[in-house]
Structures are given as C-alpha cells and as structure tokens.
Amino acid sequence: MAQPGFWDTPDAAKGVVSKLSAVKSIITPVQEAKASIQDTCELLEMAADENDAETLELVQLDLEQLAKECDKIEVAGMLSGADDMRPCFFSIHAGAGGTESCDWANMLLRMYMRYFEDNKFSYGGSVDYAAG
DSSP states (O other): OOSTTGGGSHHHHHHHHHHHHHHHHHHHHHHHHHHHHHHHHHHHHHHHHHTOHHHHHHHHHHHHHHHHHHHHHHHHHHTOSTTTTSOOOOOOOOTTSTHHHHHHHHHHHHHHHHHHHHTTOOOOOOOOOOOO
16 A cells, blocks of 8 residues: 555555455454463463462453454354455345334344444444335
8 A cells, every 4th residue: 555656546446455454354353362362371370370269260251251252253254255345235124013013123123233333343324114
C-alpha cells in the first residue's frame, strides 16, 4: 500500500485492502491467543513453584477462557473461503401465525442481532413489519 501508484487504481486498491483485512481478521486472534497462552503458562509455572492455590484457580479460569477463544478461532478458520467475507442477506418471515408468529419473529431477530454484535459482525438494513 505504500508503493507509489497503489492508490491510482481505486478498485484494485480496494480489493487488496479487503484481502488484507480478511487475513488480519484471522491472524490477529491467533497471535493474541498465542501470547495469552504463553502468559498463562508462565503464570502457571510461578504458581506451581510457590504452591499458590489462589493463582492456580485463576489460571484455571484463564484456561477456560482460552479454550473458548480457541473454539472461536477454529470456527473463523472454517469460514475462510473466498466468499465467506462477502455480505449476505438474512431475513426472518413470520408466516401466517398471527400475533404470536410476529412476536416469535421479533424474538428471533433480537437474538440474531445480539449474536451478530457479540461476534463483531456488521449488520444493517431495515425491518419490515408489514403483514403478509
């Protein structure tokens, strides 16, 4: 990106920046997890040497959190295909169930929006409450 003329062709530059962003979104969590694992290992060694039960409990909690992070990284690795970073449409239709189905559709929408926020997915668009 620092090469002269890189930004002269905006479409090509946008493609390169997009690919770079996709690669960073996979590499950065792995690097952070690796650093956390090293820190936790060092803390475990120090706690074991000093027979510090309280610190060993904290290490156990850290290990559980690291396992969750590793699971997220594994899922991200499975979603690393060429089209996996592209936008998509997501819709929920209430169907013909009346008020209850509309309520259920709204609950699903809120659930998915929270999921998207928790997993740092961007979303936007409109909500159509029209019946039928």
